[in-house]
Amino acid sequence: MSGTPEGDAGQVTPHTDQPAGGDGPARGESLADLLGGRGGAIDATLPPLAFAAGWLVGGESLWAGVGAALAVGAAVAGVRLRRGDRPRSVLIGLLAVCVAALIAVRTGRAENFFLIQLLSNAASALAWAVSIVVRWPLLGVLVGAVLGQRSRWRRDPALLRAYGRASWVWTVTYVLRVAVFVPLYLGGQVLALVVARVALTWPLVAAALAVSWVVLRRSLPPGHPGVRHPVSEDRPAGDPAAKPGA
Template structure:
């Protein structure tokens, strides 16, 4: 398996053992960043929400959340996280801290970056479905060494369209639920939904994707 295929397998939460692809708890856990990644995605938001609810001080909540995020980033660097990812993580922390603390900012702005990120993923995935080059199909193509011909198979194309649609639904649902909470200034509730609709839903989407595409993978494997 080439590096691109291995990367695709990780993104899809798949385990590659002696050329045989499968899904298990370990592979799904790896896809969401392992236990460290799960804690990293939950703890800063949880701290932000709890401290804000108790102190009503945005500055204190932001400092606490940003500090914890910075510690996790340092741990990832120590564990030889790619430099580009580390830089992106640092920029993300800075933006999340800046938005609520800028002039005219509010506590809920801590979550603004997430809206843009979800919006970008949603747009890319949706466009891929509309132009009939579903992202999931592209990733599976990398796995099985079939970059184009899968599009000529109507059954495969339909499966990949639906599988990609699962991810479109994930990112769309986050925005549909969370953006109204932002405009209603329901910051604590927004934080709760940010956590609930994070890793748990992501893992469910990985499992649903596997159910939809495993036949296509096994045909070639």
């Protein structure tokens, strides 16, 4: 994973609902609607599962595991391209599988297929934590980019604070993965790494999307128009000029 909620999550399609007055974010809308993530997270678990299957069927053969992972990774990339995911995102996901396979083959250690995953989660945990400290929480950066707000959301103190609090949820997910992966990796527990990879990918992403959305909503003050309508300090929440496109 990269420094984003499932960096290989594929194409992001902004939701089109309008915010309900005084009810924070739009009614019925969620981070899953804004950012996607679950589908890409599920896709990301398929190559590691294929690696484990090939490794076992081949009598703990690295080549069998790598071949299965590459085949499934290519198939997933093809499906994602056909369903309209961004080519860059698809290629990054496929490249990650190729690099993981190469590291495993070159070192002769099956657990090294998961080294990229471990390192990327450690880097992501650091990136998310730093982004909060420097008041550029990555959740705000991502949602702001999807909604075409650029950095306008940062001029809303309440929204900036809410994004910071919600970003800690994602930081914790990356820290949790590292805490689980490191002892399994050091112990060479290949099958346990696969189980952890699946359990801590799409279920954890789904949970983080839901929890961070709740934190975001509850962190906004009553009457705030929501993430789609940042309120600048010099513009009250009821000012039409604060609305996008006004």
